[in-house]
Amino acid sequence: MKEFERKQLLERVNREGATIGVDIPDRIDVQGEEVELRDFVFEIKRRDTVPEGEKDRVEQAKKNLRRERLQRLQQIEDNEVSYEEGQRLVESIVGIDRALNALEQLRPANLEQESQLQEAQDRKRWMNFLKQALGREKSSRSSRGGR
Structure with a gap:
């Protein structure tokens, strides 16, 4: 991938409001495990607060999503992928950010x-x-x- 393309992809990930209008992915591979991300986020979000019994599960999910986001971003930063793969990674990173935003807005019960x-x-x-x-x-x- 060319340098200007890589910078363009990185700018898109880091852009203010990048998650506006973006859907949470249905499924995503996080740390080698396929996760039904949209269902998980909506199941938790429906409650508006994180029940005490679910707190650890939600915190672990956020931690795994952050780690996965960083790994995907690193692939673009290190120029390890083609431009097309970089575009797919950007879409997934923005989807992860959208899911993280939704989970961060929840308040513990x-x-x-x-x-x-x-x-x-x-x-x-x-x-x-x-x-x-x-x-x-x-x-x-x-x-x-x-x-």
Whole structure:
């Protein structure tokens, strides 16, 4: 592959917004094992949070996807493939990035619970503050009015 073609492929991988409009691949070979990537991502994403029992599985999948992405990118960077193969690798890398983005957006279930607890505590503190502020205001009015 020519140098300008290699740079063009690398620019496409690293371009801001490269994953916009890109589908997650149905299947992908990750670390020598075929993975039903789209089904996996949508199964996890459907829950909106990562259940405690699935956390390790999701973290391992993200780790494997990152490793696979790096290996594919390295093949292009080292100019080990033809331009056509480089194009296929770029498509797969962008698909991996899309899957990683979807998985990174998930929140662990315990973070959601912590967030809800924090909101409840904030509301309680706010209400206590308002009660105190309004209570003091009432007592100072009555003391002024009695003078």
